[in-house]
Amino acid sequence: MVKYQNPELDRIFSALADPTRRALLAQLGDHEAVSVSELARPFAMSLPAVMKHLDVLSDAGLVTRSKTGRTVTCQLNAAPMExxxxxxxxxxxxxxxxxxxxxxxxxxxxxxxxxxxxPPGLSLVPASGPASPSDAGSTPRRPRSTPRGRTPKG
Structure with a gap:
């Protein structure tokens, strides 16, 4: 049976859908462990906003956090991406x-x-002669709408 519902996979793709979160993951991929304030430095947003992004990544299992004193450091956990x-x-x-x-x-x-x-270079359309077997001329088409201006009352 095919399994269509996978909440873990949904959380991973949801976390990866945001460009800020992908940028945070890229920073974490470049370093072993990074403090939250270092992660927030390149972004034009508040520290609480960065923390909310880290919460989403943490809920998806992509980031682990540890606290030493007042400093919170984050590490990439790439296993869920598998x-x-x-x-x-x-x-x-x-x-x-x-x-x-x-x-x-x-x-x-x-x-x-x-x-x-x-043969190549020859056209299938005859060079001269009528386009149809009928020698009768075509009748002109009626206009699709009335001309501009006032319409005559009849």
């Missing part, structure tokens, strides 16, 4: 197969001879 990567890999495999099939179809079509019976 579940997200597994989910994405399934769809990458699907789309890779679809694109491979499309490429094979296009290559097969390119190798087959042209279905156009006329």
């Amino acid at each position: 579940e997200a990567m597994n989910w994405l890999t399934r769809y990458q495999i699907f789309w890779t197969r679809q694109l491979d099939r499309l490429q094979a179809l296009l290559e097969e079509d390119a190798c087959q001879p042209s279905r156009n019976p006329s």
